[in-house]
Amino acid sequence: MSAPLHEWNLAPREARALQTQLAKGLELSDRLAPVKHIAGVDIGFEDGGETTRAAVVLLEWDPATAPSLNVVEQMVHREPTRMPYIPGLLSFREIPAALGAFEKLSVSPELVMVDGQGIAHPRRLGVAAHLGLWLDLPTIGIAKSRLYGKHAEVGEQRGDWVPLYAGQETIGAVLRSRAKVKPVYVSPGHRITLETSLNWVMRCLGRTKLPEPTRLADRLASRRDQR
């Protein structure tokens, strides 16, 4: 399955309108198959931004060894960057490339962790939510900084968290994934609740700030990794 170009090649005005419509199709309740594999997705750039590099890492979920998980596959896909970064429209810039990497996997995951927001977005369609709808898979967004929403200060202990609000609506959580380090923003994308999202993120947390799937994908997408 490849993405119709017109779905991603939209003017900001149209892209925002589409986000509002697509968000209505999100399922914010748990609908996950037994988790055997978890995928981590992230995007990087090369050539001064001209090339978009998508990375996906497939990990085998094993509660006996977690948070140490075996890497089953890791794919990289490159393509010309199609649009600049515009706050709130990240999915239109990153998802096409991410799909390219995803299509190379020989095994489909039951859960996907994405570097970015889930529903913690002005129109409730961050990159993780958008990707979840497209793949029809449960997704969780783990962002390193805030895009939208308000929250109280988070405790300093590992595992402490506070709700992220958009008015009275809870759109995510600010989680202290590691003591003494800036917290991460966790929000459900599709087919999962915030509570379940937090559970999975914490279960995949090693001694680092980011959960293993996202941490490994981040490394693979960055130029820091091999080339």
Next chain:
DNA sequence: GCGACAG
């Protein structure tokens, strides 16, 4: 009109 603003 003035900020804020995932990656």
Next chain:
DNA sequence: ATCTTGTCGC
């Protein structure tokens, strides 16, 4: 995101 060296701390 990316451009970039060394440096402080567990």
